[in-house]
Amino acid sequence: MVLIQNKDAFRNYEILEKFEAGIELYGFEVKSIFSGKGSLQGSYVSKKGNELFLINFYLPPYQEKNTPPFYNPLRPRRLLLKRKEINYLLSKLKNKGLTIIPLKIYNKNRLIKVEIALVRGLKKFEIREKIKKREFQREKERILKKY
Secondary structure (H helix, E strand, O other), X not given: OEEEEOHHHHHHEEEEEEEEEEEOOOHHHHHHHHOOOOEOOOOEEEEEOOEEEEEOOEOXXXXXXXXXXXXXXXXXXXXXOOXXXXXXXXXXXXXXXXXXXXXXXXXXXXXXXXXXXXXXXXXXXXXXXXXXXXXXXHHHHHHHHXX
């Protein structure tokens, strides 16, 4: 079941590969995710040492009054991947124009998972071209539906 989704990712990026990762969270953050709070807009995956972290993932506290005073809703959260996957992604990041972004957060067997993707950013003209193709396809289907 998808809990949080990054809708801009499919519009602004060309998705090359997808990966499933665990995420390190506090207990009250898990409750906040299950209640549907949080935003992946503008978030990305960054390398610190030999680990990958989810940066700019906004996750407000579940209950404002019961939140610890040290809590930061934008703190970097460590992603849990196998060493082979981390090395593969880090080698791909060296290519110019590639980045890693989160696509969605969902639960799988009572665990919170993040689907991350290796992506290439689209240029403005590519985005407009994509929209034109989609609109043409809709118009064509609409006309064929009448006959």
